[in-house]
Amino acid sequence: MTETTQNTAIPARVIHQTDWPQIAENLPPMAARWAMTQGFSGKSGDCVTVPDANGNISMALLGAGSPESAQRQRFQIASAAAKLPKGEYQLQGLSGDALFEAALAWRLESYRFDRYRIQSPMAATLKTPEGIDDVLLEAMVSGEFLTRDLINTPASDMGPEELENAARALADTHNATIHVISGNTLLDENFPMIHAVGRASSRAPRLIDIKWGGSGPKLTLVGKGVCFDTGGLNIKPGGSMGLMKKDMGGAATVLGLAHMIMATQMPVQLRVLIPAVENSIDGSAFRPQDILTSRKGLTVEINNTDAEGRLVLADALAYGSEDNPDLMISMATLTGAARVAVGPDLAPFYVDDDDIAAAIQSGAIKGTDPVWRMPFHAPYESMIEPGIANLDNAPSGGMAGSITAALFLRRFADAPYAHFDIYGWQPSAAPARPKGGAGQGARALLHALPNILSI
Structure with missing residues (x-):
């Protein structure tokens, strides 16, 4: 098809399968005949461009599927947009x-990981639709x-130091502060479990601490930064x-x-803690x-050195709690x-508060970012209590592994x-x-946080 030379954005009309017969009747006869000749029916992934008298693209039709197909697969419009020829398009319908x-x-369909090859x-690029929050x-x-x-x-290119560098770049972008504790200083500053997990590597373990925002509720995010996990002495099999x-x-x-929080200027005191090992x-x-x-x-x-993530998170959660965050x-x-x-495809999450859970579930729908609530099931607390110590990092038996890990972490928060166990x-x-x-859960939380924190 001839590449368009138009300077204005090309209309890209989104059409659901059930609406196509009526829409076809109202299109210019030539456009409708052309679309039907190309086999367009509005099903998910359908894409057809309609030429004008000069051979340029006059419009594009994108299939959005049926309500049933939308339940089975989100973001259906992306597969149609990916088939469009070069040009700038404007969504309609x-x-x-x-x-x-x-x-x-x-926009998400346009992602390319091009660090190692072109x-x-x-x-097809998208003109930002009018009336949405760009x-x-x-x-x-x-x-x-x-x-x-x-x-x-x-x-090889994303160890603890490189993860720190990425955090520093983000902090610089948003004028946030960043402080990093690394190596044996972790012991001096009382982060013994972060140090224990990371000390066998030639790449020093560290705790990354980012702060942004001077007013509003205190929000602390803690992310597991195990840059590679061999399993330790309980070494993982190759697969x-x-x-x-x-x-x-x-x-x-x-x-x-x-x-996302900083770019949208959410009125919170944000803290990000990442134990990187x-x-x-x-x-x-x-x-x-x-x-x-x-x-x-x-x-x-320690009953399994391959259950190391909860260890590094525990020290970070305890540290974050000392600042009395609101969430x-x-x-x-x-x-x-x-x-x-x-x-x-689902991001399981644990929370005791039903209102927080409801806000996250509502945010997941709004952010097209599916989550599923799991239980902090108190009767399983005994499974993480070995007797010889306060806690067991890897209870035997193999049952309720995600729940017992969440219960372990809750002891430190x-x-x-x-x-979120993503x-x-x-x-x-x-x-x-x-x-x-x-990413999983981030868009759900972005929508949920204003309700949870009453901002």
């Missing part, structure tokens, strides 16, 4: 939340792209180690969410049956049990608290979500 979601899908950009849209997109880039980068570059997905997601092996590695004393003073028996949220690629329970990875390509690193 949508309004309100549906228009914002389509614009978000289009990637062809998405041909600052919010751009914050969501750029925050998600930051998260994806960090997770997709292999551990389980293959995706461990993504074990800092919690840190990547809280950095993406922090960007590599769980490696040498003669100094912590061992099964070791007992560690945490920053909070609780002792922890503290941890995000971590913490357990395989969570993926067994809900699969890779002396503040209103929510925990996957941080898209196992196969889907509309607006290429295979690879993925």
Whole structure:
């Protein structure tokens, strides 16, 4: 098809499958015949461009599928937009939340991870629709792209120091302050479990601390920053180690969410804490049956060195609690049990407060960012109490692994608290979500936080 030479944006009309027959009757006869000749029916992923008398594109028709297909696959418009030829397009046929979601899908579809090889950009660009919050849209997109880039980068180029550098770049962008405690200074400053997990690596462990905002409720985000996880002395088999570059997905997601919060000037006192380590092996590695004393003073028996994420988060949560935040949220690629329970597409979260849970679930719908509430089930507390120490980092039996991990973390969070046990990875390509690193829960929280914090 001839490339358009138009200077104005090309109308891109979004059409649901059930509406197509009526819409076709109201299109110019030539346009309707052309679309039907090309097999357009409005089903998900359908895309056709209609030429004018000069061979330029006069309009594009994008299939949005049926209500049933929308329930099975979100961001359907992205797969249609990805097929469009080069040009700038303007969405038509949508309004309100549906228009914002389509614009978000289009922008998210344009992501390319091009650090290691040249990637062809998405041909079709989108003119920001009138009447939507462009600052919010751009914050969501750029925050998600930051998260994806960090997770997709292999551990050879994304160790604790490089994660710190990314945090510093974000802090500089938003005029935030950043303080980092690293190496043996962690022991001097009473972060014993962060140090224990990271000390066997040649790449020094550290705690990254970002602060932004001078007024409003105190919000603290804590992200698991295990830049690579061998499993430690309980070493993972090769097949389980293959995706461990993504074990800092919690840190990547809280950095993406922090960007969204700062870019939209949310009136909060934001703090981001990231324990950044590599769980490696040498003669100094912590061992099964070791007992560690945490920053909070609780002792922890190590029954599996591969359950290290909760250890580094525990020290960070205890530290964050000392500032008496109004809300503290941890995000971590913490357990395989969570993926067994809900699969890779849902972000399980834990919270005691029903109002906070309802706000997060409502934010998930508005942000097209699915979540699922899991229980802080008190009867399982005994499973994390080994007897020889206050806590067990890896209860035997293999049951309720995500719940017991969440209960473990709750022991260190002396503040209103929510925990997300995310996957941080898209196992196969889907509309607006290429295979690879993925943020989960950030958009849901961005929408939920104003309600939770009453701002």
